[in-house]
Amino acid sequence: RIYSTDNGETWHIEEMTRKMYADSNSLIPDGVSSFFGSGKLAVDPDFNGTGKARVYGAILIKNAVRGDNNYVVYTDDWGANWHILGGSQTPVAFASEPKVDILPNGQILLSARRQGGRTFNVFTYTDKATGTGIWDKPVNGCENGGKNGTDGEVLCIDALKADGTPVKLLLQSQPKGGESHYDRRDVSIWYKEVTATNSYTSEDIAHGWTQGKQLSTVLSSYSAMCLQQDGNVAFFFEEAPCYGDDYTKGYCMVYLCLSVEEITEGKYFR
Numbered sequence: 001r002i003y004s005t006d007n008g009e010t011w012h013i014e015e016m017t018r019k020m021y022a023d024s025n026s027l028i029p030d031g032v033s034s035f036f037g038s039g040k041l042a043v044d045p046d047f048n049g050t051g052k053a054r055v056y057g058a059i060l061i062k063n064a065v066r067g068d069n070n071y072v073v074y075t076d077d078w079g080a081n082w083h084i085l086g087g088s089q090t091p092v093a094f095a096s097e098p099k100v101d102i103l104p105n106g107q108i109l110l111s112a113r114r115q116g117g118r119t120f121n122v123f124t125y126t127d128k129a130t131g132t133g134i135w136d137k138p139v140n141g142c143e144n145g146g147k148n149g150t151d152g153e154v155l156c157i158d159a160l161k162a163d164g165t166p167v168k169l170l171l172q173s174q175p176k177g178g179e180s181h182y183d184r185r186d187v188s189i190w191y192k193e194v195t196a197t198n199s200y201t202s203e204d205i206a207h208g209w210t211q212g213k214q215l216s217t218v219l220s221s222y223s224a225m226c227l228q229q230d231g232n233v234a235f236f237f238e239e240a241p242c243y244g245d246d247y248t249k250g251y252c253m254v255y256l257c258l259s260v261e262e263i264t265e266g267k268y269f270r
Helices: 202-206
Strands: 033-036 042-044 054-062 068-075 096-102 108-114 117-127 132-135 139-141 154-161 166-180 183-194 210-214 220-227 233-239 252-258
Touching: 042 096, 054 096, 054 108, 068 096, 068 108, 096 154, 108 154, 117 166, 117 202, 139 202, 154 220, 166 210, 166 220, 166 233, 183 233
Parallel strands: none
Antiparallel strands: 033 054, 042 054, 054 068, 096 108, 108 117, 117 132, 117 139, 154 166, 166 183, 183 210, 183 220, 220 233, 233 252
């Protein structure tokens, strides 16, 4: 945890590993290795009307038998202390590189990497103050047509229909093609409408996606995105050169500034 309390004039570093796993007092005592989801965190700026922010992150923690257990963790004090959303429940297993975002109705969405698409699960609060609630069952969806498994991003944003009606759009990035871990290509963004009035199951979220803009026509892989202050989406991803199994040649790191209209190919605006 690297933080500043004086607007960036000075910085402080705090080791957080043992708070998360591999210690008798950590969140996951039997964890042996971990991956804190890359890209953005999800922020509720006025959690439960308290005037304080609750920040969510997604984390993969392997246990002694190497199981891939994915959790959502949250902090109410800007990362000084973390808690597991839903307690001992494991929202997604046998997937990896999880991401998290907040649905318009306040439910929490976990999206994890799997072969050929994503695994989704939805958390519904029963008591927001204590962080208690219930995870639904994990459901596979948002199929990408390939046989690859790749880190991608999930992001909920405001948009407008062509007639000016305001909606919420859920975006999911991942490669469209590729037959293996070493053959990932055609990074694209999928989208679907979600509302503040509906309560969603994992099954609801997993299905009904529309493929939007394809952002690459060559080998391409991991991606992340967040909303810029100008209302566009900042998209950051890996793209060739990367040749077959030779990962020493690496990827180019590519930044794109994308409008909602571009992502949805003219179906929605902002």
